[in-house]
Amino acid sequence: MSTQQPLSLTERRKAATQLDIARAAAELFAEHGPDGTTAEAIAQRAGVALRTFYRYFRSKQDAVAPLLSSGAERWRSLLATADPAAPLAETLERAVTEALAVRDEEGAEQLDRTRGLLRAGASDSALRAVWYRVNQDSEERLVPVLARLAGPDADPLEVRLAAAAATDAIRVALETWSGTDAPTTGPGSPGALAVRCLRELTGGMRLLGH
Structure with missing residues (x-):
């Protein structure tokens, strides 16, 4: 816990x-x-x-960092309370799906704000830099969370690689989604894309049982 x-x-x-x-x-x-x-x-x-x-x-540009990082904070919170005995690959997918799930109007609005910010970042290097910094910070904060779930015998390099891959899965999913008019739920949504990216990026990792 x-x-x-x-x-x-x-x-x-x-x-x-x-x-x-x-x-x-x-x-x-x-x-x-x-x-x-x-x-x-x-x-x-x-x-x-x-x-x-x-x-x-x-x-x-720095002012939007709390909005861009809020999803990662929810995801880490879910992982921080996950059961270490459960398969790590399943735990990651479940947490990604839950963190990006849209359960009310506020959740949909938050994702739409993220889409607008990522679109604006396409022509604003300072805004893109904030987005990259938020993701780097998220990756670093994720390492000890995954280390707890992986157990004391896990290879630290594999834990770090898993944190990088998981962070990039969500980043790429949100960036891809923001370039489309896809809805916040269902096929093409951030949650669906993030799970696909996660499976592609972690498919060969021993730490996740592959």
Whole structure:
């Protein structure tokens, strides 16, 4: 089981403010594009002072990082509480499917915001850099989670490769989906694509029983 400590009230408030700013940034990027959006406009939309914006984020593109990383955080949370006795390949697929599942309107909106940000990133190198950084951070955070599931005798190199492949599976799935008009559920959805990518990328890994 995970030993992560619950967030304090101050930390929860900080996270909520960051998410408010991130949503405001995503909305303005969708309306005006990154080039047509300023940090001042994002702060105003989020209802915070400009100094508060810069307390949390270095740039307007950096402000969307909490939105882009939220799916990975859900996935790691699911894996952190998974049963180590279960086959790791099945655990990974189940967690991917659950993390990208759309169960309500809010979930669909979140995926649509991600699609809009990834599309905007095609012409904004700073926004792409945020997306790559979010994925790198996710991969690094995933290593100890998978190490727990794989057990103490697992080869550290194989654990690291599994974390890289799993992270890339979701990244490629979301990037592929964002370039289409496919729905958030069913064939062609992020969840379906992520499972396909995961199987392709991990098909030869001994750690996953292949």
